[in-house]
Amino acid sequence: MENTGLAIAIIGIAALACQWLAWRVRLPAILFLLLSGLALGPVAGWLAPDQLFGDLLFPLISLAVAVILFEGSLTLNFQELGSLSTVVRRMITVAAPITWAIIAVATHYLFGLGWDISILFGALMVVTGPTVITPLLRSVRPTAKVANVLRWEGIIIDPIGALLVVVVYEFIATQAQAQAFGQSLLLFLEIIVVGLVVGLGAGYALGKILARQWLPDYLHNLGTLSLVFFVFTFCNHLAHESGLLGVTVMGMWLGNQRDIRIHNILNFKENLTILFISGLFIILAARLPQQQLYDIFNWTPLLLLLVVQFIARPVSVAMATLRSPLSWRERAVLSWIAPRGIVAAAVSALFALRLTEQGHPGAEWLMPLTFTVILGTVIFQSATSRPLARALKAVEPEPRGALILGANAVARTLAKALKEQELPVIVSDSNWDNIRTARMAGLDTFYGNPTSEYASQRLELVGIGKLLALSPLRELNVIACMHFRNEFGADSVYTIRHTSEQHTTDKHQVADDLKGATLFAEGITYGKLASLIGEGAEIRATRLTEEYGFDAFQQKMDEGTLLLFAITGKGKLIPFTAGAKIEPEPGWKLLSLVPKPQDQDASA
8 A cells, every 4th residue: 555644544444443343342442453453464465564654663653652651650559559459469469470480481482482582471461451351341240359350450460560561671672782791780770770760750840840730731731742752762862772661650650649630631641542552553463474474373372372371370360369258260260361452562562673673583473472362362251251250150240230420419318228129339429528428328439430431440330230310410410321321221321300401492402312311200300309308208118019019009109209210029220210101010119209298397
């Protein structure tokens, strides 16, 4: 493809198609990105990145990997490390080194590669990451214990593993630059010192600039990105190959400053990372020579994949979960799921380019072996993890519960009523006072915006199948309904009407299919509910029987009673909505809001 503009446009369209397909089927996007790159490059021969980008290819890949590592290191919160469960901590400190050692030994003896390349590849294979774990968890839906361990392992190992890989590579690179071990050690220490000093200095400087508001908000993203590029290139200028360590340290420092709000920067970096990842992996896969593509399907790489899946992971998990509260069924599922992803692919490609340029023997194997493990683990585990978890009865229960947006008085009242019926309930709010009150009431809470990227990695929706948007902010309810339509289904997101909507013309209304079904009866608004609850209305549960059916209930219910929810005999939650007709059956429970009797007010 000789037309450069057309080639770049095709890469963009292919990247968009891959991301969309991954969103639809709930699989890691890297799977489709690598496959499309292989199809456009070595298979069809339409895309030749080396000819397309020329001398710019290596700098573009380097800067893209720098941004990916910086974004990943921003998410490493040292305070969270202290609160991790023992199992998660041992997955990082025990399982990871064991996995590293087993894969390094297997690579050395299966392919005859030197110990340095084998050790580097073993370090690459330690990293899983939330970008591949999260979609798989949504598809498999294991028990809460398993999901929690896998999620936190991915979050923590992503930046730590990246730092480990960079350090191992720096040591190999110094050996290539110097013949004597003493000289290699000095070069290695120089790289470490430069990366640490420049990274910490840049992180401190940027933190002060942001904290003292020397940059306007709209320049935060540009300033951060420019400084990342500067730190990367300046470190490499001072000490060859120290740039990746510098940006990683800079991100870790910045992400752990309490007086700095990095949410906007993190959101920008996440979006930028998606852009870089989408284009980068198509380009990297397209660079793979045809012969190396054939080598992927040779028996030796497949044998390595078997070692990774059936030896390294089970052995490391077994050692990390000794004397843990996990059952053997949960340990088996934990041993089965560990897909490799973005950091491994990006860093392996960059290091393969650099080590090959330096004439390092065996470096050309890094990229095809990494692609083999990524494609193999993602495809195999995506196809088999759900059936295995079901067979072992290690899947989460049916999603009967509800995520409630808002921890205000209305939300807390409804949440307590649902919890009393033994339904899983999580209330989410960005108001700390509301969250604190909800926790004191014994409710499970999430402090933050449930539609944020942070929540997508940390909000555990085990047993949750519906959204009840009960925030007093109408726009926030609409955004939440749009966000969770894909997670729960369009028929499982609900919102409360607001008083302002009753006096708004149609052209200013949000479309019904975007905001979800309207909760409760016609004319019931958030303000009306808040008023009723504030006046002492209480929620009552009534079980229907053959003798006392729904018709009898309606005839005897107090005036002004508002039907809220129906719970089927199997425990399924069905909210009453405006305009929808529900026919409750015997064995069901009805939750209704009963106003405080007037005679009680008079006597008081």
